[in-house]
Amino acid sequence: MNKIWTIGHSNHSYEQFLNLLRQADITAVADVRSSPFSRHQSQFNKDILRRELRLDKIDYAFLGDELGGRPKRDDLYCEGVADYEKMAKTPDFKQGLERVIKGCAKYRIALLCSEHDPIDCHRCLLVGRALSARGFAINHILFDGKQKTQTDIEAELLRASKSNRADFFPEEQMASAYRDRAKKVAFSKINRPSSDTPPASTEQEFANR
Template sequence: MAEPDVEVLTVGHSTLSYESFVALLRRASITAIADVRTVPYSRHSAHFNKETLCEELRLDGIAYAFLGDELGGRPKDARLFCDGVADYEKMAATSEFARGLDRVIEGTKKYHIAMMCSEHDPLDCHRCLLVGRALHEKGIIVRHILSNGLISDHSKIEARLIQMSKSSAADLFETPENRLAAAYRSRARKVAFSQRQTPDQRKDITRRNSIGNG
């Protein structure tokens, strides 16, 4: 288990301006970004492209590291998909993922880290449903920077996840741990990368990524 004061934050860049994004980081006292996007580029906001972002953050005194190979949400191994959808539980069990977590935890010895992906809402993103969950289960304090400037503890995000899940009456007799695991699994199936996205899935992804400072 981690030391009780070890903390990692997450943030989604969405369609924020670079200035607004950095303001969020400053407010949370972030000194390093761990980029967990598999593809570290933005179709609509070029200032979040890997090379541009790395240089801009450097000029602002914020370190940058790309961890998309270890902690990204789009696996390259076909065995890490279930019915064409990225399987977060299988991904969390890989040695590459474990190495990525170790890099983040080691980095906290020197930096106050925010893991960055693109989605506005943590519950739409693997940074929360996969990586944040794994760190939380290791005893790391995980908090999520929201684009309105508020910061939410991971436990509060999990409570919202439970409320969002449509549990049957039988689920009420499950243990809290099993209900939470089922809620994670259900949400991941809805938002994880799919090899064959339906038109509705593509529209939902476009909607999520177009939300600004709401």
């Protein structure tokens, strides 16, 4: 089975980030941030990151226009929150997936976003889910270098979801669990309730989606 990795740069130094990539033998990074810049972590600004990675023999491609978590179209929002299920059906998203899939024939690819925890990020809830459905094994590189599979994440989603009902088919439970999580963490045009507001240390991460 073909594998694809994901990683969040969080507040790593470039050296820490590079070490995580090398531990997983990553040879190409696909940047899926809608806005590939960080006010507080400038080492992950697109042009700087591309240059540094290429010096370290890792290819870089920006796919935020196709696979980013912050859609430009108003019809891709539901009550002000980015709707991942609608986004996954757009031609641009499907084209972005095909670019990643094609790249897997040559590279070991890591999808890059900013959040350190994949369960809080569209790289997992949107892109990872879509690639998993296409038969790819998805491994999420965590802050400490350990990895979680998409299957591990789905088990967490089910435990946290209210969709574990006997009258739901398993696929309906899973879809509902993804939907529940996306409503809490997807990019929002409106102010969320305080319980859903990210901690101060990750506010910039959410802005970079």
